[in-house]
Amino acid sequence: MNIKENISLLEGEELVTVRAHSIVNYIGILLSLANEVGMTHDNLVDWVQGKYEEKGYYEQWSNLSNELKVENFVKLFIRGRNLLYDKISFKEEEDMYIVITETWYEKQLPESFFFFDIDPSDFGSYAANLAIQNAKKIGIKMTIEKEDGLEKAYIFK
Numbered sequence: 001m002n003i004k005e006n007i008s009l010l011e012g013e014e015l016v017t018v019r020a021h022s023i024v025n026y027i028g029i030l031l032s033l034a035n036e037v038g039m040t041h042d043n044l045v046d047w048v049q050g051k052y053e054e055k056g057y058y059e060q061w062s063n064l065s066n067e068l069k070v071e072n073f074v075k076l077f078i079r080g081r082n083l084l085y086d087k088i089s090f091k092e093e094e095d096m097y098i099v100i101t102e103t104w105y106e107k108q109l110p111e112s113f114f115f116f117d118i119d120p121s122d123f124g125s126y127a128a129n130l131a132i133q134n135a136k137k138i139g140i141k142m143t144i145e146k147e148d149g150l151e152k153a154y155i156f157k
Contacts, residue, residue: 013086020084021110024123028112031126041126045133058137065138070157073140074099077131077153084127099153106149124151 034044052058065072074090074097081088087102105113106120113120128144128151135142141156 016086020086020104023083024105024110025112027127028110028118028123029116031118031122032112032116041122041129044126045130048130049133049137053137062138069138070097070140070155073135073138074155077135077155080131095157097155097157099155101151101153103146103149103151128153 031041031044034041039047049058062069078088078090078099081099081101085101085103089100091098091100103124105123109120112118113123124146128146131153132142132144135155143154145152145154
């Protein structure tokens with residue numbers, strides 16, 4: 001028997017797109033489940049953060065990041081957005097970092113949005129709220145605005 005290892009039916013941009021759609025689909029399913037059991041977005045964020053807190057995530061993250069807390073958070077935020085979106089730009093200003101992301105899920109609805117009745121704006125507000133609350137947990141001020149298919153995250157130094 002001839003076993004082939006490390007095979008993939010997807011490569012390059014197609015692989016990135018399929019991964020992003022898969023992640024967004026699972027987040028959409030999670031949002032649907034939360035809605036079905038009567039949870040708000042805030043309840044779901046609290047639940048996610050509670051699980052992280054139980055294991056000491058935020059405390060450990062702060063200890064490891066000490067002086068570079070904001071810079072490390074910006075890297076983590078961009079890395080997370082890279083998993084979901086193709087086009088991301090970054091700008092550093094005197095008092096903040098700005099991460100601009102082109103969202104795609106309003107124009108190309110992921111299948112879970114259809115099958116699980118998820119509104120794209122609900123997904124966007126949940127993703128933004130989770131990021132903002134995670135930043136807050138580690139002592140970082142962050143705001144996110146959404147307009148015309150762009151998400152603008154302001155992470156303050």
